[in-house]
Amino acid sequence: MSILVFGHKNPDTDTICSAIAYAELKNKLGKDVKAVRLGEVNEETKYALNYFKVEKPELVENVAGKEIILVDHNERTQTADGFEEAKVLELIDHHRISNFNVDEPLYARVEPVGCTATIILKLFKENGLAPSKETAGLMLSAIISDTLLFKSPTCTQCDAKAGKELAEIAGVDLKEYGLEMLKAGTALGDKSEAELLNMDMKIFEIDGEKIGVAQVNTVNEAEVLERKEKLLAEIDNIIAKEGLKFFMLAITNILTNDSTALVSGNGNDVIEKAFGEKVDSNLVTLKGVVSRKKQIIPPLTKAIQG
Template identity: 45%
Template sequence: MKKELVFGHKNPDTDAVVAAIAYSYFMNQKGIDTEPVALGNPNEETKYVFNHFNYDFPRVITSADTDKVMLVDHNESQQSVDNISDVEVTHVVDHHRIANFETSNPLFYHAEPLGCTSTIIWKLFNQEKIEIPAQIASLMMSAIISDTLLLKSPTTTDQDKAALESLSRTAGVDYETYGLDMLKAGTNLDSKSAKELVEMDAKTFDMNGKKVRIDQVNTVDLDDTLKRQSEFEEAIKNEMNVENEDLFILLITNILTSDTKAIVLGNDSVLSVFELTFNTKIENNIAYLPGVVSRKKQVVPQLNENF
């Protein structure tokens, strides 16, 4: 029998990959034969994490080569493996909204509104009294740092903080010093093409029949990153044409000041919804979103409600 695959969403961030590794290890300890895989190559931050802790990145797939799969850090079909409709989903562990998801058979589904999927998995380890190896604890710690922006994101909960402190003790790592270096590593954008950046952390959402794509990149200098605005816009327009998207939002977030400027492209009707949602004006395709750092909590729910 083939191993059951465990994976996060397409264009994986650190949590999507780490949650797959951690949950696969957890299930293996429970006697279920699984393999963690990734639905894309690592971004700069994730490369830093895996290099720093000398851990091999899982194999990358686009379609599942097994009959059964487990989903972590996502549930929406458009964010999952290409042949998701042809396989059986047996488990989901997630911290996002539930949309465009259904199964033929009963399954294990664990969702909580926490800052990071790896926090949920940490709780599962504790509930089952399964010890977390130091190296996996290092990865899970990194995932929480990434998703909560070192506990500064509004998605952060007391449980995320407790998990991060516990995992850092297991890993033997000062999470504050390491975390800042890790987040800064993810802001090295110069080596990436505009196309790579607008695809790197992009998620597509169905909002009342509108196809909305939201990408996010982190930086320490908004104005310096926006010097490439024309490149970004050209890449975004190409993606919108190929994917037939109604609205594309590129969130450029300053991790030091917790502010965002967004490049927003679409027709007048969808742009007006964006402006209404965030009580802002789009000028030269740019919208300023002070205090916005979380796509999951500060962008997607508000847009979805207004659409």
């Protein structure tokens, strides 16, 4: 039976591409590892998979009884159903460690870089191996996505160096390909409100409080906000279903590197304390904010704990 490697629910480009890349590495090392996914792929990820002619991983809904490897996440609220009944062998991640408990020791590689694929490239090199041309392209796509083409504050020198190396292996012009891929990810018009919110939504548990934070990239935030009332209705459905204190949808403009957040629930005081901005008509301006991991979750955590 194959070991399953996967990223978080509501998968983004790093989650899908790092699962594929790590499966390739483990298979080159003689293991039987299969990349799978926990949800539908978004438009940006579809662009990368189509460009490099790689099939999307198989969808799984429950991993009970399986041997598993986690990439690009570790929090229980973000991982597969059946996690408690699975055997976790490894964790490769670049996020905070939170609400993560396992019964037995495991191999864990967690580094403060901008993308999981950056860590996986290091692991290839440490084993004297290199990714295939197609996988290198997917890893590059993951880094471009997570660092917004190296403009995000999460981006490190390691990510930039890895991106250049992977672009060379993949045979693409880094900037040209990166801009086209990011632009593909801003095609939101045909998405329903539920699809838009679940494209890249994560649930976090902080001091016993569960919050939801989703993010979409755009070049025209006004276009997204034309659907404000319908989005708020769907957000309230998610709050009720998941038992959340509040929910934020960060609408990030990849041209200006600013965000506007649409918020609902019982969190205005926390949000205002976290960002120093007033919530007005369910909206809060987040100047210079593009990273959920580095610029949204840390101040929210401090505000809730404080």
